[in-house]
Amino acid sequence: MNQSEIERVEQYDRDHIIHPNYHRADHEGAIVYASGKGAVLTDIRGNQYIDGLSSLWNVAVGHGRAELGAAAAEQMSTLGASNAYTGYANIPSIKLTERLLSLVYSNMSGVYYANSGSEANDFAMKAARYYWYINGNPDKVKVISRTEAYHGGTMAATAITGMAPFHKGFGPEPPEFIQVSTCYPYRCEACGSTGSCKADCADVIAAAIEREGADTVAAVIAEPVHGAGGVIPPCDGYWPRLREICDRYGVLLIADEVITGFGRTGKWFALDHWGVHPDIMTFAKAVTSAYVPLSGFIMSKDVHGAIMDGSADAKFMIGCTNSAHPTACAVALRNLQIFDDEDLVARADAMGRKLQVGLGRLIEMPNVGNVRGLGLMAAVEVVADKATKRSYAPAEGISGKLVKALRERGVVTRAKGESILFAPPLVITDAQLDTIVNATGDAIEAVVRGTNAP
Ligand SMILES: Cc1ncc(COP(=O)(O)O)c(C=O)c1O
Structure with missing residues (x-):
């Protein structure tokens, strides 16, 4: 590109594309x-x-992986896209599901595919509500999330996101989403970062469940390690305590592994650091190394069972045109092959x-x-x-x-x-x-x- 063409495209971008988390001044010099x-x-x-x-x-x-391009091209020229609504399936998504279930927590047995992390979280929360509905607890609908959390940009994912700038100008948000303080060891209010940590900061979640009434709470959702909120790993006792609290009150635990999934923390999935199994986990990003969009949620045998046994007059009606998209799944499979090879x-x-x-x-x-x-x-x-x-x-x-x-x-x-x-x-x-x-x-x-x- 010559200098004037470079300047033209830069200007055209500034004039016409609204980028995520946008403010005009911030995009100068992009x-x-x-x-x-x-x-x-x-x-x-x-x-x-x-x-x-x-x-x-x-x-x-990493960038420039011709293998992923070749996998996409091969799948696109065989079966680039096909609907995977109930009644239809495709080979790449079946193979990817086998692969994912061999990698994730041993209590998991079902996968639902979507396109983005935000959608995955939205759908996971709907799955949690559905689980309780099918199990005769239709009032268990609230979701508890934490400050500093980032869970995405859709309306419900924003409602569970714990950073103020993401809320300004977009309210009112859907009700039934409750926010409590997170585990931030450097600035911990529970132990004052004194070194005598007993993961008491997790008790705000127990207190919120009690305040709201356990019979109204469907799920707690949390990132194993906060990402966009500041890369904040929790204290070691935090996740085991969260699991114990959710079990005590009969609330599902959703792990948002959109960032932490697929090796980022040095293990395939981050809760393996603490030996905790969530009821639902969401994934996106590194499943395809982002070469094409793919996300989803993976559910425990228990949650999976509720959907499998759902009654005919209350089907699991979450639509998603590109669910189990064959090209996206083929790229994910090739991407995970690179993980193995290297x-x-x-x-x-x-x-x-x-x-x-x-x-x-x-x-x-x-x-x-x-x-x-x-x-x-x-x-x-x-x-x-x-x-x-x-x-x-x-x-x-x-x-x-x-x-x-x-x-x-x-x-x-x-x-x-x-x-x-x-x-x-x-x-x-x-x-x-x-x-x-x-x-x-x-x-x-x-x-x-x-x-x-x-
Ligand atoms: C932990 C976490 N969850 C969900 C999302 C939303 O993913 P997406 O931007 O693909 O909707 C993000 C995005 O950065 C994220 O970091």
Whole structure:
């Protein structure tokens, strides 16, 4: 592309495309990507960046995978699309289901496919309601979620999302969605981060169920590790306690593994870190490494049984035109083959440890308050005052400045508040990880000291 064509397409984008989480000023100077290889992205101006967030936590096998293109082309020229509504099926989705059920928690036996993480969460919540309906508890409809959660952009997924900016201007939201505080060890109100953690922060969920009445609550939904909310791994006792609370009150536990699924945390699925089985888990993103959209929810034998045994006058009526889409499923199968061939889950574990150690050294910096993560997802939280953990005032725009400073140093990623977030492709190299760590230290130094010169 010559210079005037580059400028024309950049301008056309700015003038006509409304991007997710949009504000016009934030889109000034947007990067227009042209190609990618492994963990590196190249824009239309020829600049290269390390993809610090695997696009949006999803390009697990890295960019430029011709194998995935070939799998899509082969399926498209055989059976590119076909409806998988009741009465019809296709081979790739059957094979993918076999594969998924061999990988996920051992209590699971059924899969429903959709297109996006938001839909998967919406549908999972509908499945939870349906489960209780079929089991003679039609009043169990409420869903409890947590602050800092990100569960998606549809109306119900927004209602369970726990970050204020996603709600402004879109209300009123559907009722029956209740939000409670999350487990945020660095800023924990229950134990004051004193080191005497007993996972008491989970008790807010028990309290909410009691307050609302267990006979009105269908499910608790939570990400095993918060992603967009700041990469916040919970304390070790949290998920076992959540499981125990849900069992105690007869409430389904939904794990949103849209980010944490498929190796991101160093295990195939994140709740394996704590030996917990959810009743329903949602997935999307890395199932296809995002080369084509695919998502869904996987359910326990119990929830599956309720749908299998549902009465003829209350069928499981959740439509989805592209459910079990053959091309998407064929790409997912090929993608998971790459995981096997390149041992990517073990690699995520090993490279994740390296990332945590590398970023962990930044804690020595005067304004780095917290470095946290699990596997190949991590956050570095910058604070105005380390002793009091005081954050910068939003007006300081620190998060935008940090992201910009990193970009100037060849790393693209996102920030939440003052936390810089990382989730590079599972194929990232040692040298690229070192670049991320060094660029992060330099960027923080430059932004915090006001010497923003790369
Ligand atoms: C944990 C989690 N759940 C759900 C979603 C929504 O997925 P989608 O954007 O595909 O609708 C996201 C998106 O980032 C996510 O991070």
